[in-house]
Amino acid sequence: MANQYDLAKTRLCAAVVLARFNDNPAKIKESDDALKSVLGTGWSETAAFQFMSGKKAKAALDYGTKDEQVLLLAAHQIAKHLCNITGLGAVSQLSDVDRLELEALISAKQH
Numbered sequence: 001m002a003n004q005y006d007l008a009k010t011r012l013c014a015a016v017v018l019a020r021f022n023d024n025p026a027k028i029k030e031s032d033d034a035l036k037s038v039l040g041t042g043w044s045e046t047a048a049f050q051f052m053s054g055k056k057a058k059a060a061l062d063y064g065t066k067d068e069q070v071l072l073l074a075a076h077q078i079a080k081h082l083c084n085i086t087g088l089g090a091v092s093q094l095s096d097v098d099r100l101e102l103e104a105l106i107s108a109k110q111h
Contacts (some may be wrong), residue, residue: 014075052079
């Protein structure tokens with residue numbers, strides 16, 4: 001079961017995932033520095049991707065604001081896909097259910 005701490009960790013890890021996905025060197029450094037500052041020097045980009053691909057990060061989305069839920073879910077799915085294809089974690093491939101979930105959140109945000 002997720003909690004507010006998991007949401008804070010999810011936000012930090014999502015920032016790392018999205019910065020890397022967008023290939024923004026300044027944001028990559030900024031998000032990595034923030035991650036290590038808050039969670040400790042043992043946290044790395046790899047650890048952020050692994051956490052974001054997991055169930056705790058996905059469950060924490062429910063605690064986020066409506067506006068951030070779409071970005072957090074997108075970061076979760078990006079991390080899940082990358083971890084699946086690179087063997088960074090025991091996660092399954094993205095499924096049609098994953099795609100539909102993201103589409104439903106986007107649609108709900110637009111209305």
